[in-house]
Amino acid sequence: MSVKTASLENRIRQCWEQLSSHEQRLADVILAAPGQLAMNTATELARSAGVSKATTTRFFRHLGYDNYDAARRQARDMQNSGSPLYLQQFQSGSPLDAVIQNHLEREVANLVNTYRSLDAQQLGDITQAVAGARRVVVMGWRFSQTIAAMLYRDLIHVHHDVRLLPRAGDSLAEHLAVLGPLDVAICVGLRRRMPALEAAMNAMAELRVPMLYLSDVLSGKPSRQATWIIRCHTEGSLIFDSTASLSGVCNLLCSLVARERGKARNDQLALIESVHQWLDELE
Structure with a gap:
């Protein structure tokens, strides 16, 4: 698999040893909930990881993306495909009552x-x-x-x-x-x-x-x-x-x-019930 087609998670794992400590901190935040890339700006992501926007820019270029927007488009594609990894929302601080109500x-x-x-x-x-x-x-x-x-x-x-x-x-x-x-x-x-x-x-x-x-x-x-x-x-x-x-x-x-099958439905249901009794299948 080429770098251009690799997923975000695979790119991070392949480049982990070459990342700076600040970039690894950013990587940890992203791997915890990759779907946040689809919703957050580069500035918001940098703030959540406690790193500078410049670090965020270097990080995504280090992973082989042309820019942050390219990584964001890939994250949105993964969300649209239904990947649970990208659908999960980062709600660790949300009260359980609020999570239940939202659900x-x-x-x-x-x-x-x-x-x-x-x-x-x-x-x-x-x-x-x-x-x-x-x-x-x-x-x-x-x-x-x-x-x-x-x-x-x-x-x-x-x-x-x-x-x-x-x-x-x-x-x-x-x-x-x-x-x-x-x-x-x-x-x-x-x-x-x-x-x-x-x-x-x-x-x-x-x-x-x-x-x-x-x-x-x-x-x-x-x-x-x-x-x-x-x-x-x-x-x-x-x-x-x-x-x-x-x-x-x-x-x-x-x-x-x-409802559409009418009498044929009733005849079949009656026969099924009889066979259930013959076989003693149900309580």
């Missing part, structure tokens, strides 16, 4: 902003498509699979054929090759997406599979192949992205699909 307000704001952005006509079209699909495939990678699994767990109660991908140890081709226009894929793509998601959606586009794409506000490249897109607000108040709006939208979508 609550952010969660509520994400819910409100997401629900306000929902298009009722589009949501109705999605509901009908999922409810009437021959087969529903739900897929996601990394943390997105956690949300995909949430959808899967609810949909299997009301739809006769729902599959969660990718499955451990399997390649995708065997599962995607059987899909077509009569099926629906629900693709979850939260930021820090893996390239496999875009590749899978490109393949399903070739197979003419209708696709719902559930994403954060910055939906990225996979959105180009989606039939429908629902963008959720996921801004976090601390180190991790919020999932409150995603949970709410998943619950709403699955409930609407259940």
Whole structure:
């Protein structure tokens, strides 16, 4: 990896022995919360580290940046990508009550902003498509699979054929090759997406599979192949992205699909309850 493409943290670690004591003090402050570069000016950063602005300028040039703004742009790119290292806010001095209140307000704001952005006509079209699909495939990678699994767990109660991908140890081709226009894929793509998601959606586009794409506000490249897109607000108040709006939208979508399926839903739920009793699975 060249110096020009290396992350801020890697540049600091590579140059640590060559840094002056003042520069190492500045480096310690930055490594504690790299995301502050995206918000602070060079003067503010120097003040927080107790060094001069001239030391700050030398420090970033020493790391291979043309200037402070170049490092700041890289930090903003890392924030936008969803890196927890860059999302964490330096709040060690904040009272716990204030942190909790700020977190609550952010969660509520994400819910409100997401629900306000929902298009009722589009949501109705999605509901009908999922409810009437021959087969529903739900897929996601990394943390997105956690949300995909949430959808899967609810949909299997009301739809006769729902599959969660990718499955451990399997390649995708065997599962995607059987899909077509009569099926629906629900693709979850939260930021820090893996390239496999875009590749899978490109393949399903070739197979003419209708696709719902559930994403954060910055939906990225996979959105180009989606039939429908629902963008959720996921801004976090601390180190991790919020999932409150995603949970709410998943619950709403699955409930609407259940309502749309009517008698077929009730018949399936009744059969599931009977099998639970046969197997003595639940308390």
